[in-house]
Amino acid sequence: MPSLCVPSDATASAETGEPVAVIPLIIPSGTPLRIAVDRRTRLSRVGEPIHGKVVRTVYAFDQPLVPAGSIVTGRVTKIEPVSPGRRTLAYANGNFSPFRKYEIEFDTLTLPDGRQVAIHTKVSPGSADVVHLVSNPTREEKKRGMVGQGTARAKQEAQERLHEADAALHQTMTQIRAPGKLHRIKQFLLAQLPYRRQYIEAGTQFNASIEDPLNFGATTRTSEQLAAVGTEPPPASLLRARLVIEVSSATAHRGNPVVAALTEPLYSPDHRLILPADTRLIGEVLEAKPARKLHHNGELRVIFEHIETPDGMLQPMQGSLEGAEVERSANMKLDEEGGAHTTDGKTRYVSTGLAILMAAAASRPDAEHGGVDQAGDPAVRAGAGVSGFGVTGSLVSLAAKSPAVSAIFGVYGASASIYANFLSRGRDVVFPKDTPLEIGFAPPHATPGAGAGTAPPRKN
Numbered sequence: 001m002p003s004l005c006v007p008s009d010a011t012a013s014a015e016t017g018e019p020v021a022v023i024p025l026i027i028p029s030g031t032p033l034r035i036a037v038d039r040r041t042r043l044s045r046v047g048e049p050i051h052g053k054v055v056r057t058v059y060a061f062d063q064p065l066v067p068a069g070s071i072v073t074g075r076v077t078k079i080e081p082v083s084p085g086r087r088t089l090a091y092a093n094g095n096f097s098p099f100r101k102y103e104i105e106f107d108t109l110t111l112p113d114g115r116q117v118a119i120h121t122k123v124s125p126g127s128a129d130v131v132h133l134v135s136n137p138t139r140e141e142k143k144r145g146m147v148g149q150g151t152a153r154a155k156q157e158a159q160e161r162l163h164e165a166d167a168a169l170h171q172t173m174t175q176i177r178a179p180g181k182l183h184r185i186k187q188f189l190l191a192q193l194p195y196r197r198q199y200i201e202a203g204t205q206f207n208a209s210i211e212d213p214l215n216f217g218a219t220t221r222t223s224e225q226l227a228a229v230g231t232e233p234p235p236a237s238l239l240r241a242r243l244v245i246e247v248s249s250a251t252a253h254r255g256n257p258v259v260a261a262l263t264e265p266l267y268s269p270d271h272r273l274i275l276p277a278d279t280r281l282i283g284e285v286l287e288a289k290p291a292r293k294l295h296h297n298g299e300l301r302v303i304f305e306h307i308e309t310p311d312g313m314l315q316p317m318q319g320s321l322e323g324a325e326v327e328r329s330a331n332m333k334l335d336e337e338g339g340a341h342t343t344d345g346k347t348r349y350v351s352t353g354l355a356i357l358m359a360a361a362a363s364r365p366d367a368e369h370g371g372v373d374q375a376g377d378p379a380v381r382a383g384a385g386v387s388g389f390g391v392t393g394s395l396v397s398l399a400a401k402s403p404a405v406s407a408i409f410g411v412y413g414a415s416a417s418i419y420a421n422f423l424s425r426g427r428d429v430v431f432p433k434d435t436p437l438e439i440g441f442a443p444p445h446a447t448p449g450a451g452a453g454t455a456p457p458r459k460n
Helices: 084-092 137-147 149-158 160-176 181-191 347-363 378-400 403-423
Strands: 019-027 032-037 049-054 058-060 063-066 071-079 102-110 116-118 121-123 130-134 205-210 214-222 238-243 257-262 273-275 280-289 299-308 314-327 332-334 340-342 436-440
Touching: 019 058, 019 063, 032 102, 049 102, 063 214, 102 121, 102 205, 130 332, 238 314, 257 299, 280 314, 314 332, 347 378, 347 403, 378 403
Parallel strands: none
Antiparallel strands: 019 214, 032 049, 032 205, 049 071, 058 063, 071 102, 102 116, 121 205, 130 314, 238 257, 238 436, 257 280, 280 299, 299 314, 299 340, 314 436, 332 340
């Protein structure tokens, strides 16, 4: 980040004679582009073209350089073969087309004005279905109401640019049409088939880190425009950031550092710049519980204690996690204090119960409940096969016409369901690198003898 002190070679304003600071507009290497694929792409060969759109505006200082809606194109660069171990395990579960890992690269960025920029990116694994978590919307509305309606009205005017970015994000995602419930049900049913093609679905989001800096020139700012930079944000401000390093309940310990970087500039109620984009927020892990056996899930709680201002000073704060974007399959929730934990839906009781009932029904001869088919009830045979090995197991069980085969499939399915839902190791809370975060700002608690810009004492 450029220094906000007026450089020695600063020029003077022709009209007022006021010094002007030159701000380079450079997107540094490592900055991620949040990209959503807008076309369903089949993974059939290396070189398959990929087409997507930027869903979050990328800023340098206070300037939007890559607006949401910018078009990004690339290609599939690698499709890994399935290892023998994974293939055997997939076959054992009735899946004859196991998932293949792949790599893609985005190499061309087209801005809304038509300009094309060559880019070199490193792309992280995609998230097929992203959800936006919030800690407690009702509590946040009440807290903001306590600050005062007049302040909120002023903030609304000050955040016009950010609201425009939100609108662009919503419009981009609406155009892409990320998968809805009906589509997810359809995909779930297709996933039960023994053979199926692998696709990158429309709406899948990737973080594409820029390998080489992008230079967009420079801009100038007067000392008046920079007067509020580094001052304390208004109470109840919402800071939008990205995680700089991954944090996981499996490996984190109390006191481990947590670092985030602002993805959007923050303005004062009178529309003066307070914190430019890429300002660092520094915190620590407050609590970390790794997942354990018997399906005990992990927990993670972090707190942000300092803002690293552009001039290198540490400004104390009391920031909590109030929102995050994660993959739906993570089954993650935020509590009222910003703590994250994974959850298990009630469907695990239903699915396990059905699997046990199906195993019990398949183990009883048909004659015991009034039937005459020595091979057993076809519906029961089909259900037991599905429970154990999906559609493949159902077909095998029906074709075999053997109560023993149906019973084996049913018992295997019930055992696998009990283990997966109740006996196996739980799931950890994982926030990958570059996870979009929303951090609520509050002034630090008063500490005797602590002056401005002094770090509060570390909690034991």
